[in-house]
Amino acid sequence: MAEEIAIGIDLGTSYSCVSVAYEGSQEVVPNEWGDLNHASVVSFLEDGTISVGNAAKRNIVSNPEHTVYSAKRLIGRFFFSEEVVKARQMMPYTIVEGPNNGIRIEVRDQRLAVPEVSAMVLKEMKSIVESHLGREVKKAVITCPAYFNDNQRQATKDAGRIAGLEVLRIINEPTAAALAYGFGKEISQKVAVYDLGGGTFDMSILEIGKDVFEVLSTAGDTYLGGDDFDHRIMQWLAGDFLDKTGLDLRQNKWCLAMLNEAAEKAKIRCGREGSAEILIPGICQDTEGNVLDLNQVLTTPQFNQMVMDLVQRTFKVCDEALQAARLTASEIDAVILVGGPTRLPVIRESVMHYFGKEPMAGIDPEQVVSLGASIQARSLLASETETYLLDVTPLPLRIATVGGFTETIIGKNTPVPTERSKVFTTSRDDQEKVKIRVLQGESPKADECESLGEFEFSGFRVGARGEVKIEVTFEIDTDGIVHVRAADLETGKETRTSISLSSGLSEAEILESMSRNRATQRASVGG
């Protein structure tokens, strides 16, 4: 029997990448057209089939209402969250409210949860490897931003299951990158991973001690990424067009999609060549019916000025991570850049200035995460473990107390897996239930934190007020996912637990999504 295989998937906001590790080597797997990076885009076609990846990305302009991109910005979020409000203004596809304050995306005659869309991207990654190797793949390690909260991690894991994958582990993108960098090198170094993706920014500080990869601290901003750079260019283009013609391109979703595409291309070309010519022929018509073109030139100084405040924001996060690790920038031995946007000269130069050293050369910022994930996948299946990832939880875990405040149960940057217990006492005679609201976030105020759900415990002894003591245990596992359980302190008997006010999918919904996912056909047209 051939050795069991597990893949590593970097499920990105804009692009995804998949790798396989073998003994002593690992490789990024290309699709049948030789692409190594695949747009995280799903396009729903008229005939009921779907197109995924770079082919689907081309449909953002031609089929904007039924082409879903940047789904990762929405995953595990509540309908009323700031990010979702913003997305509903920006995205040409329709985002509606689902059960439990969740999100659904409406395409054609379907209503899909966000993990279902991500599952289509994951399934594509799975089938890329399957056709490349000519064998079935069932297991995967999937990466997520280090700063993802429990809801986002759980939703990512659900997406993997819906895609028909056994998710061996969710690992943090910067940790995966550090693993790919340090694996097999037998080094002892302090490493900073600067991970600017399409939609999120993460900074992790690690200490590598041969086969042990210890995350000292992690900090991030899940509202900051390369997309925001594109957005700045779009605003500039649209503003300038408005000044010249009196027409606001931002009012039309089709024009927005064209602008977005042009902005991304201009950003990349400007980074590579120093300036970029932008031409969108026939972007709109004026009131007299004349077809208008958009014509502009973006230069590096202009671009740098547009995004400088965004770049500065990343260094605030770096300050925070270094401080939490109790290190200074000069104590860092190596700086690893991750994510497509780190190819931009403005980022490389700023990072070099901040750390006082050149970022590591020879690491592909768009492939290193999936390579690291594949190393971890192989290590998990092997009988001889070669790497130990000692990661931390990025956000404080809290419970709601009186007056809208919270109490910290597990602090940020605590090594995982970890658990803490707390004893609760009944406050009424014959009380049958104890309810606890669990949150994650930096703020001591409940409404400024992300709600993970309300846990209700029942089935314990019933007695006079203050007599019954319930010990509640909060656990964060190696995926960074939170589990809560409770037991009667005196008898040790576990209570029944039910969760409400949670944004996630129920087990029944996941099973239903799995069968729907299996039934979805890929469009036959290629490239």
Place this chain on the structure above:
Amino acid sequence: MVAETLDIELLELSAESEAIAGILDELDYFQILKLPNTAGLADVKTSYYQESRRFHPDRIFHLEDAALKARVLRIYKRITEAYSVLRDDVRRDKYLADITGPSRAEKLRYDEESEQELKRAKDEEIGATPNGRKLFAAGLAALQAGQVDAAERSFKMALLYEPSNERLKAKIDEARERAAGPKA
């Protein structure tokens, strides 16, 4: 050959985890990390890495043995807990004082109460309120200068802001004693 060594390592892990799991709740964090009480940050880290290589759940991820996995996970969670307390100089000192004191049995696990005690001790050391701190410092300065009455007044006023600060109460007594001393 290789398979045999692995089998022996697993048997060892199985036996050791069984032994440790049985007495886990009696061990202090130093014992969990197999360190002497005098260990410093560098030792704590070295030991954390060593014990991670031994007890990290990933090491036995591929096995089916659910009981072994549960045991190892339980131990490993205690290892991360021990590390997260002992890697911090202030908490390590507090923890060491706790487990070498009379209530060792209740203090084996550093919890919210330990953290509160640490915070209280720190507050009492320097004062918990801005005015309390100012008056406390003034009192100390007066005491140093031999102005015991002025010192007592400052400490008493500080006590208005921090009625439960034990260190202030002790300082008031000290000022009074010194005021009474020469007369006696």
